[in-house]
Amino acid sequence: MIQNFLLKNAPNRSTDMLHKEINGKHEYHNQTMFTLIEELNLPYLKVDQALNVLSWNEMFSYLTDIKADELQHSSISELAITHSIAEFFQDQMALSTKYVQITKSVYENGGNVLNVTFIPEVEDNHVYYFIMLEDLSLQTKYEELLTFQHQMQAVSHIAAGVAHELRNPLSVIKGFLQLSHLTCDFQKYYNTIISELNRMNIIIEDFLSVSRKKTNRKWQSPSNLIESLVELMKAECLLHSVELQVDFDKSFSICHINESMFKQVMLNLLRNAIEAFDEGASYKYLKVSSKEIGEYVHIELIDNGKGMPKDVLEQLGKPFFTTKEKGTGVGIPLCKKIVEDHGGKFQILSERDVGTKVILTFPLLV
Structure with a gap:
């Protein structure tokens, strides 16, 4: 939508310049989102399209009880993550090609309720994915x-x-x-x-x-x-x-x-x-x-x-x-x-x- 708007309102500008501007806006948005996640200390995991783990924070490790050495140089299919979360993530990987944020509540084996948010992001023409978790057990x-x-x-x-x-x-x-x-x-x-x-x-x-x-x-x-x-x-x-x-x-x-x-x-x-x-x-x-x-x-x-x-x-x-x-x-x-x-x-x-x-x-x- 942003791209169509810019193309319509700037007919004399080159396509390369427009793509750079669009990418710049995406990068700014992604950086702002990442900063917000870090500031709020929200549990998150970032992976690429090959499902390789790129980054995470301590809150994600604490909430899922997955140690840092298990996360490092691993893929999501190798992690001891709950089946419902992994299944939800893989379904969204197959379906999402645009920037769409989706949230779903799932149950852990222990009976706790987790809100799982799936956020695709585009950076330098590459697609990455954030998985954010929210523990609702205390709220429940x-x-x-x-x-x-x-x-x-x-x-x-x-x-x-x-x-x-x-x-x-x-x-x-x-x-x-x-x-x-x-x-x-x-x-x-x-x-x-x-x-x-x-x-x-x-x-x-x-x-x-x-x-x-x-x-x-x-x-x-x-x-x-x-x-x-x-x-x-x-x-x-x-x-x-x-x-x-x-x-x-x-x-x-x-x-x-x-x-x-x-x-x-x-x-x-x-x-x-x-x-x-x-x-x-x-x-x-x-x-x-x-x-x-x-x-x-x-x-x-x-x-x-x-x-x-x-x-x-x-x-x-x-x-x-x-x-x-x-x-x-x-x-x-x-x-x-x-x-x-x-x-x-x-x-x-x-x-x-x-x-x-x-x-x-x-x-x-x-």
Whole structure:
């Protein structure tokens, strides 16, 4: 390609001069490549077209366990080099007549993985070949270690998530026990406490499962699910002096929802909203509403808490990011994942000293 370009753009120059210029460019390229190989201390072997070894470096000898006296005055067919490398090299010798660099991964007898790069080069009208080796065994071991680390992180996510998700039903149970003590009427809250204990058991089973594929979703009304949570929400808000406002469409539209996970998300967000209020705030309110827009049901939770600055809002949702002293940073990411697994969307809008709005959207059956 270089030769065609020069011939086209220099019609008055002699062919000899052009060949000299082309050869000069090749020599410069080869010298640059050789210098780079030497500087990086990459294992290499250089041979001619007769397969005679011309040069090598210590790294090649070390990696292949071939001593210098064996390499000197020998041909590649005489070397104790792995069959797969020699076969690859000979195949490329037969096929390559142009400057083409080819790389292939091969396995040594010991199980190590080597990247073999075959580089033809032209020098003074003679063709030579570089064989460069790259040992990938350390990289492979590192990747295996990284995979194990990711597995351990997944276990940590599950453990932290279990602890976080059990707090909600425990808080509800604690709240109802306190209310039953104040009202001297335990029987009134008995069924709710049992229900929350059952939900704790379901949460544990969810996190112990390898995946959330077995979600047991049903076609049901989101409005009915929210309505079933109202008493729980009222009790929680009452304990923290928060006014709860509820406004939802009592429609017959249905979504394909896992009831336990939906309630888990709603109570998670309720708890987050309550914790966002300053203790000394004179008036605290939380509004929960739902409405249908097109083919989706929109559920909103709006509070007048302290809100979040832009930099915190941008980080929110990343695993383990939290601004709470005892937070785990898994609650919001888990809520987001549950909503998205249902084909919905999860959005948080917030402004410092104004409040926060969380918007959940779920697809309706149309």
